[in-house]
Amino acid sequence: SRYCAYVRGNADYLLATWHPTTRPARLDLRGEPPVRWLGLQVRRHLVTGPDTAIVEFVARYRSGNRAQRLHETSRFVRERGRWYYLDGEFPDREEPF
16 A cells, blocks of 8 residues: 555655654655656565564666666554554665665
8 A cells, every 4th residue: 555655646645654653754755856656566474473564575666767676674563453664674775765
């Protein structure tokens, strides 16, 4: 669902599904050059506890004339029946996304 929110530019949804302890104050999805999302591959999903999980994925996108990929292992936590994104690691990147 968060990938779809990035594709649609729905910053409100992304902030609502981001855990308050790690959520930024605001999120600006207007990049220059603009990002065009091309696809998502979920590599694995692992339940790590009764209310925690990780999801590893690769998202492909184009920025300007350059095709790129975002490889992330995301951590999620469930509170009051709702899942929240905590943070992620980027094994293929030298700098954060």
